[in-house]
Amino acid sequence: MSQEKPHQNAETPDPLRKIELAPGSAAKHVIAVMSGKGGVGKSSVAALLAVALRRAGRDVGVLDADITGPSIPRLFGLRGRPRAAQGEGMMPVQTATGIRVMSINLLLPEEDHPVIWRGPILSSAAKQFFTDVHWGRLDYLIVDLPPGTGDVPLTVLQSIPLDGIILVSSPQELALMIVRKAVKMAQALQVPLIGLVENMSSLRCPHCGHEVEVFGPGTAAAAASSGAIRFLGRLPLDPELSAAGDQGGLESFTAPWVADLARWVE
Ligand SMILES: Nc1ncnc2c1ncn2[C@@H]1O[C@H](COP(=O)(O)OP(=O)(O)OP(=O)(O)O)[C@@H](O)[C@H]1O
Ligand SMILES: [Mg+2]
Secondary structure (H helix, E strand, O other): OOOOOOOOOOOOOOOOOOOOOOOOOEEEEEEEEEOOOOOOOHHHHHHHHHHHHHHOOOOEEEEEOOOOOOOHHHHHOOOOOOOEOOOOOEOOEEOOOOOEEEOHHHOOOOOOOOOOOOHHHHHHHHHHHHHOEOOOEEEEEEEEOOOOOOHHHHHHHHHOOOOEEEEEEOOOHHHHHHHHHHHHHHHHOOOOEEEEEEOOOOEEOOOOOOEEOOOOOOOHHHHHHHOOOOEEEEOOOOHHHHHHHHOOOHHHOOOOOHHHHHHHHO
């Protein structure tokens, strides 16, 4: 006996329907940066990818979907508030080199003002940053996700039309195990994986130049090949990178490997 499909009321929103950018805005590529684990460098990688693409002459936006732990404005030293757009919505705030940014921290009275909202509200804020911000014409919109596989990453993967996901891991086995969860989540939601990057792989001693694998030898390359996901490469642990981020000067960070990041998506 054939089963009848449940009646779908036209008024009922389809949970799998993708949302759209505001009229007049368009992005050729929408890419999320994700990891199951906190503190592995998602925001740094998202921001550096934006910097690399901007240096290559692309029009780039960064949507900070980490509503409770936003870090993108700090990395770029942004303090301005988004202007209201004509009609509805908001304009993103521009960095020194013209990267367009939207983050909850740009809307809060103080940078350290906490956001104490439950999951569904956090998710709807992330969606509004996509639909209600006048991003304009972008080559790339980079979405920085909060850690884990909770409400906000789930909503972003389900409702934002993503071209792909970049997964970030650190060399510890634990970080990698948690990345595997993120891989499975992306596969379950049928969002393409661009690849896996291992961050904080090794530190070059400033005195003797010797490379130290601070967290042990990385396992990301092997795991990527066993999980049939492209290995994008290793990024060094570089104290100058964290200093640049802390000072809001990520766009002035000029290590030669930054240019390689643009090649992941170009
Ligand atoms: N390759 C690196 N070299 C040196 N410091 C780094 C590197 N990557 C990240 N960091 C530093 O590690 C800290 C955590 O990085 P970041 O905020 O990018 O991680 P995250 O995964 O986005 O964290 P969260 O899960 O809280 O969102 C920051 O202080 C950042 O400056
Ligand atoms: Mg982050």
